[in-house]
Amino acid sequence: MTVPETVSRNPATGEIIGRTPVQGADDVVRAVESARQAQKGWAALDFRERRNHVTRVRDFITAHADSIAKTISRENGKTRMDALTTEVIPAAMAADYYGRTARHALRRRRLSPGSILFMNKRSYIDRVPFGVVGIISPWNYPFSIPFHEIIMGLMAGNGVILKMATQAQEVGKALEECMAAGGFPEGLFAQLHLPGERAGDAFINAGIDKLFFTGSVEVGKTLMGKAAARLLPVSLELGGNDPMIVCNDANLLRAVGGALWAGFSNAGQSCGGVERIYVEKGVYEDFVRLLRARVEQLTYGDGSDPSVQVGAMTTAKQVRTVTEHVDDALEKGGVITATAQRFVGSAKGQFFPPMVIERVNETMVTMQRETFGPVVAVQCVADLDEAVTRANDSFLGLTASVWTRNRRKAHRIAARLEAGTVTVNDHLMSHGLAETPWGGFKQSGIGRTHGCLGLEEMTQPRVVVDDILPAVQKNMWWYPHSKKVYDGLLGVLPLLYGRGIAQRLRGGARVLGTFARTFQKD
Numbered sequence: 001m002t003v004p005e006t007v008s009r010n011p012a013t014g015e016i017i018g019r020t021p022v023q024g025a026d027d028v029v030r031a032v033e034s035a036r037q038a039q040k041g042w043a044a045l046d047f048r049e050r051r052n053h054v055t056r057v058r059d060f061i062t063a064h065a066d067s068i069a070k071t072i073s074r075e076n077g078k079t080r081m082d083a084l085t086t087e088v089i090p091a092a093m094a095a096d097y098y099g100r101t102a103r104h105a106l107r108r109r110r111l112s113p114g115s116i117l118f119m120n121k122r123s124y125i126d127r128v129p130f131g132v133v134g135i136i137s138p139w140n141y142p143f144s145i146p147f148h149e150i151i152m153g154l155m156a157g158n159g160v161i162l163k164m165a166t167q168a169q170e171v172g173k174a175l176e177e178c179m180a181a182g183g184f185p186e187g188l189f190a191q192l193h194l195p196g197e198r199a200g201d202a203f204i205n206a207g208i209d210k211l212f213f214t215g216s217v218e219v220g221k222t223l224m225g226k227a228a229a230r231l232l233p234v235s236l237e238l239g240g241n242d243p244m245i246v247c248n249d250a251n252l253l254r255a256v257g258g259a260l261w262a263g264f265s266n267a268g269q270s271c272g273g274v275e276r277i278y279v280e281k282g283v284y285e286d287f288v289r290l291l292r293a294r295v296e297q298l299t300y301g302d303g304s305d306p307s308v309q310v311g312a313m314t315t316a317k318q319v320r321t322v323t324e325h326v327d328d329a330l331e332k333g334g335v336i337t338a339t340a341q342r343f344v345g346s347a348k349g350q351f352f353p354p355m356v357i358e359r360v361n362e363t364m365v366t367m368q369r370e371t372f373g374p375v376v377a378v379q380c381v382a383d384l385d386e387a388v389t390r391a392n393d394s395f396l397g398l399t400a401s402v403w404t405r406n407r408r409k410a411h412r413i414a415a416r417l418e419a420g421t422v423t424v425n426d427h428l429m430s431h432g433l434a435e436t437p438w439g440g441f442k443q444s445g446i447g448r449t450h451g452c453l454g455l456e457e458m459t460q461p462r463v464v465v466d467d468i469l470p471a472v473q474k475n476m477w478w479y480p481h482s483k484k485v486y487d488g489l490l491g492v493l494p495l496l497y498g499r500g501i502a503q504r505l506r507g508g509a510r511v512l513g514t515f516a517r518t519f520q521k522d
Contacts, residue, residue, distance in 0.1 A: 034187030035159030077312030129157035142168030235447030240398025301345030322373030397441030488514025
C-alpha cells in the first residue's frame with residue numbers, strides 16, 4: 001500500500017526539495033496520549049530544570065543559524081536575510097527570554113484582602129498548565145511563529161503537539177532537530193503532518209486541552225465553532241490589514257524605509273505588515289515621490305541570491321489572490337505609480353513585483369481585506385482625524401504604526417487606534433520582541449501569545465483561599481440562622497460604607513455581636 005505524501009518545492013525555482021508522509025487522526029490520538037503521560041513528570045519539574053532543556057535548544061539554533069535560514073528560504077521563498085532576521089534570530093532570543101521569564105511570570109501571586117470583613121482570609125493564585133496544547137501554525141513564518149508557542153507551552157509545563165503548515169514540511173524537520181537537541185522527555189513534544197482540512201477535527205477529537213491557531217479569519221471561526229462543542233479554550237491569531245499613519249512632521253526618509261520593510265519583506269506575506277498608508281496632505285507628494293523611487297530600485301526574485309531584497313511568493317494561490325486585489329483596485333480607479341524593475345530568478349518561480357497603488361478608495365478589496373502580498377496602497381488624508389478614522393475602518397485590528405517626530409502626539413494617536421499593537425516610527429518588528437504580547441482587536445483574533453500574557457495563556461488560574469484563624473468554628477452567615485444573626489449582618493454595610501463615624505460605629509456594634517458566634521462550637 002502506497003503511503004500518501006506531500007512533495008515540497010522551492011517556490012523560487014519549482015525544484016523538489018523534500019517528501020513527507022501524510023499522517024492521520026490515529027497518529028494525533030497516539031501523540032496526545034504520549035504527551036499527556038510525559039507532561040505529568042515535566043510539570044513537576046522546577047522552572048530552572050525546564051529552562052536547562054530550552055537553553056539547549058537556543059544553543060542549537062545559535063550553532064546552526066545559517067543552515068536553518070537556508071532551509072526556511074528554500075521552502076518558503078523568502079530571502080535568506082528575511083529568514084535569518086525575522087525567524088532564526090528571534091527564535092533564539094525567544095528561547096532565552098521565556099527560559100528566563102517563565103518562573104517570574106507564572107509565579108504564585110498572593111492577593112490582598114478586599115475588605116476588612118475578611119481579614120482572616122488569605123488567597124493566592126497559581127498558574128496551572130493546561131496539560132497538552134495543540135498548535136496549528138501557518139506557512140508565512142513557518143519557523144518563528146510555532147517556535148514561540150512551543151517554548152511558551154513547554155516552559156509553562158505543558159506537553160505540545162504541533163501541526164506544521166503543509167507548505168512548510170522541510171522547515172518542520174529542521175524545527176524537530178532543534179527540539180530534539182533540547183533533550184525533552186520522550187513524547188512531550190511531537191510534530192505531525194496532516195492536511196489542513198483534517199487537522200482541526202483531529203486535534204479537537206484527540207482530547208487536547210487548548211488549541212492555538214494562526215491563519216485566516218474564516219478557518220479560525222470554523223475551528224472556534226468546533227471547539228465550542230467541547231468548551232475547548234482557543235487562542236486565535238487571524239491576520240490583519242494594517243494601517244500606517246504618516247504625519248506632516250514625520251521623518252520621511254525613515255517613514256519610507258519603514259514602509260518598504262513592513263510592506264515588502266517576506267514578499268508582503270506578513271499578517272502584521274503594512275498594507276494601507278495614510279499620509280497627511282502636507283507631506284503626501286514628498287512621501288510618495290521618495291516611496292516610488294525606492295520601490296523602483298528594489299530587486300525581487302530568488303531569495304538565495306544575496307542581492308535580492310524581496311523573495312518569492314510561497315504559494316501560487318497567494319499570487320492569484322494578490323493579482324485579483326490589484327486588478328480590483330485598477331478597475332475602481334486605482335493607479336500603479338511604482339513597480340520594482342530589477343528581477344533575478346527563474347520563470348518557473350512564483351513571483352510578484354513590489355508595487356505602489358495610489359488614488360485608492362474604501363470600495364477596493366485591498367483596502368477592506370488582507371492582500372498578503374508586496375502591494376502597498378497609499379491615500380492622502382486631510383488631517384490626523386481622518387487618518388485615524390480610515391485606519392480604524394476595518395473588521396481587522398492586528399497592528400498599526402504612527403510616524404512623527406513628536407512622541408507625545410504619537411502616543412495620543414496610538415490611544416485612538418483599534419489595534420493590538422501600535423508602533424511609533426517602526427512597523428513589523430514587535431513580533432520579534434519576545435516580551436511584547438502578540439494578538440489583535442476585532443476579527444484579528446482572540447487571546448495573546450508572546451510575553452507574560454502569552455505565558456499566562458498557556459495556563460489556567462487556580463485560586464486557593466485559606467483561613468488563618470484556627471480558632472474560628474464557622475462563618476457569621478452559617479447555620480443556625482435567627483433574627484439576631486440577621487440583624488447583626490444588617491450592620492455590615494453601614495460598618496463598611498456608612499456616611500459618618502456615628503453610622504459606622506453603630507454598624508460595627510451590630511456586627512460585633514454576630515462576629516462573636518464564629519468562635520462558638522454549636
